[in-house]
Structure formats: C-alpha cells, structure tokens
Amino acid sequence: MEDGLFEQRTDLSKLSNAVEQIKASLAKIIVGQQESIDLLIAGILADGHILIEGVPGVAKTLTAKLIAKSIDAQYSRIQFTPDLMPSDILGTSVFNPKTADFEFKHGPIFGNILLIDEINRAPAKTQSALFEVMEERQVTIDGQTYKMQEPFTVLATQNPVEHEGTYRLPEAQLDRFIFKVEVKYPSLDEEIAILTRQHQHKTTEQLQEIQPVLSGAEITSLRQTVRELHVEEKILVYVAKIIHETRNNKSLYLGGSPRASLAIVAAAKAIAAIRGRDFITPDDVNFVVAPVLRHRIMLTPDKEMEGVSPDEVVAQVVQKIEVPR
C-alpha cells in the first residue's frame, strides 16, 4: 500500500494490468459506462454469468462483444428468437449412416464466452435448456454428460421486460446470473462524444484494433486468485444480514437466495481485486449488492403498482443493516 506499512499478501499486479488494458481498449469505443464495465469485468473474474439490460441502442451488445473480444477464448453468439429450440442451443444427436450410429453435434453453447443476444425473446422452454449449463457447467443429452471447457461465461443482453415481444425470464434462470447490469442512456456530454467519434469515423477503425488482453487460461488463473482473497467473518455476517433482510422485507414478495449471498461475496472479492486489495470491505459489498439482487428479488404487487424500483428497495434494505466496524 501507499503508506508502506502493509505488504500485499496476494500478487494482484497481473490482474490490475489486465483490467486497466481492457478498460483502456473499451474506452476507445464505448463512451462512459464506467460502472457497467467494472461490473462486467468483475462478473467475469467472479466466474459468473452476466445479464445486460437496457433499452435498444445503448450499446449493450457492442459492450458485450468488446469484452468477449478482449479475451482470447472460443467465442460464440446466439441470437435468441421466439422459435428457437433447446437443441438449437445445446446440440443434437444425428444418425451417421457410415458408422450406423448416432453422433452428437455440439451446439453453439460449447464455447468459452457465449454471447446470447436478446435472451428474453425466447420462451421459457428454450430458457430451460440453459439451467444446467449455467449452474453446473455441463450439458446432459441422451444420458450423456458433456462438461464445458473453462472458462465458461454467458453474457446475455435483453430489452426491458415491458417491451414488445419480450418474456420475463424464469426466476431459476435469473438467479444464475451473478449481475444484472443496467445500461443507462448516456449523459449529454457523452452523447456529444459519441456523435463526434462517429463523425470522425474513429469508432469503426478502433473496433478493428481491439486485441485480446487475456487468454482463457489466464482468466481461469485470475479467477482462482480472486477466489482466495481474504474475507473477514464480520463481512460475511454483514452480507448474511442483508440477504435475511430481503427475505423479511414487507416490500418484497421474493427475497435473495443463498446463491445471492454467495454471489455478493464472490463479486465483492472481484471488485476488491480490481481496486487493488486482497480483502473485501463493506464498500465493496455495497457496490455489488444492487446488481446482484435487482433481478433476483420480486416486489410485492402494491410496490410494483406504486412504481418502486428494485434498486430503491435494495437501498432501503442496506440502510437497515449496521456496517461492521
């Protein structure tokens, strides 16, 4: 640390360099969205899947593509449509006349970085095909289990649920995303910057210049580093209290699951690592609480009718919990 009193127990220099490079690459194309980019990187380091939500035209897919491009790993993309079938994603067994046997044809799910665009345009039947692979990193078809290669991360984009032709994702699937990153409209200055870059044809050129910063193996190694960061017991109690409060809050019909608790700790570790620390603080927890919980909790009908957002309820929940000191 700056004061020279404490020496880092974990070498985070490689991680810090990689994060800085990814941020710098993305900053050439993406204007603003610093928090979203931090969360995307943290989600990948925490070995989670990320749901990116935003209205059309706010560069959700572009951001996800750039993040994927920053990692030198097998990348695949699926455009979700209403008529998509589970076998279109997972793969299917095809009869081979030469060998007189069925052969499994791998679907596009078999990659390292999977971008699912407009995930909520497919119905629940298709979404269910993702349950096993997102949680257990494996696909079981015809009694045969196929393990996914490490790293495996799903980056999914979706329009807000109330938009035309969209479905609400099943709760079981939402719970499998570590974050729901909300991409907001740019500010006025950011909008001007976007227009200026586009006018000067900078965006297209720099899009080609994006180079991979980390390999798949390096991502796996960094994930292991993040997993081993120090967490004080009082921080775990703090997280547990927050999740318990969501389960007893009068504004919430559905609170956070134990998976949500685990996700908060894992994500807080990743954020602490990005911030150059090998331990997590309540600030790290507070930073990730809303992105982890906003898609997992369900408001009561009266709160929904009042127009209360999940983030507001999460903020109220956090305000009820004493920060450990």
Add this chain to the structure above:
Amino acid sequence: MFKPAFIFLMMLMLSGPVFSSPKKPLVKLPSPIHFVTDSSKIYLRHFDSTAMAKYRHDPAFNYTADKQANTWWDRFWQWVWDVWTGFWNWIGRLLARLFGHVHLGRSAFSAMKVVLLLLAVTLIVFIISRLAGIDLLRSIRKNQPVDQVPYSESLENIHQINFDEAIENALTVKDYRLAVRLLYLRSLKQLSDANLINWRIEKTNSAYLNELTDVEQRRRFSIVTRQFEYVWYGDFPVDGQSFNSINSFFQEFKQALS
C-alpha cells in the same frame, strides 16, 4: 227465414234487464215460536278411577319439576354461574363507586360480557396451545426476522464510549488490532462532534469520506481509513512498531481536526 227471428229473440233477451222494473223488498212475516222440551234422561258421568290412577302413575304425564339430587357436575356449573353473576355484581359496584350511578343499557352490558368472555376463551386457548407446544403467534411474527444473526458489536452508542480508556486497555493487553479500530472510531466521533459528518451506523467509510468537503481533511481521513481497513477488514498483523506508525497518522488527523 230463421235469421231475423233469431236476431229478434236475442234483442228481446238482452233488453230484458233494461225494461224490467226494480224488485220490491220482500216483507217477512214473523213465524210462530214453538218451544220443544228435552225430556231425555241425564246421566252424570265420572272419570274412570282405574284409568286415572294409571295415568297418575305414568311418568310421561308427570309435569311437576323433578327435584333430583344435584350431581357434582351440576354443583360445579352452579358455582361457575354464581361466580359469573358475582363478578358482574362486583363490576357494577366498582363502576358505581368510581363513577356514581351508571346505567348501562342492556345491549352494552351484553356486549361487554361477550368481549370479556371472548378474551377469557382466547386466554385459555393460548395457554393450552403453549402447554401443547404450539406457537399460535408464529403467523403474526411472520414478517419479523426469524433467525437473529449472532453479532453484538453494535456501535449505535459511539458517543458513550470512553475511547481514551478503551485504547489504553487494548494497548495494555497488546491488542493492537482493537486499538486501531478504537482509534478509527474515535476519529469518526470527532468528525461527528465537529458536524463534519452525519454519524449513522449503516454508512460505509467511503460515505463518510464523501461527506467531507475540505480537501485536506479528506486526504487525512482517507489515510486513516485505509489503515483501519487493512487492519480490521484485511486482518493484517499489527505489532507494537507498526502500531506506533499507524497511531502517528491518527494523531496527525486528530491534531488537524482540533
């Protein structure tokens, strides 16, 4: 040939009531009164004494109140009724003593009785359920936290802590980690006393940092915050030498604030 005769006949029949003269009232002549004497013999009849005796001994026709000996069950309910009546008499006397003569309407009195009766029944049900190990209040307490997380280091009373004494005690037992924690809490209290921050237990350290507007204060506070976080959250080991270094930052912060 018959048609005109038929019409004439019909007209004659219909015009009958029109041309007929009104009837005069008939005068009835009084008829002669005849007296008939009943010459039959009268017999005095008596109830059959045998049948009467039979009916008298038939319990089905015994309508008098059956005064049987009271059983213990009857005596119990008689006692309950006496207590109940006595209770209401006592209530009446109490009200009369407190408010003078109070006239309660019949319906109000009945309502009061019902309410008290319901309360008594509820109490009995509650006691029985508790004895049976059934928690009837569980549904009421549904919205309250069920499991209390064991954590008792609440700092709501930061203004009541004697920090100098607590730090000295921690240093005496060489608990440097606790001493750093107390130093940081004292810094927060100093900021709160100086109205530079609004102390609330749910705020994080960065929230307090953002409340400071003076750049120099922010810089000094960020340094001591970092020391505290590394020691308290990071569990970095602190010995006497490193504590002295850390303490110097806190002393600088304290002096700059005073």
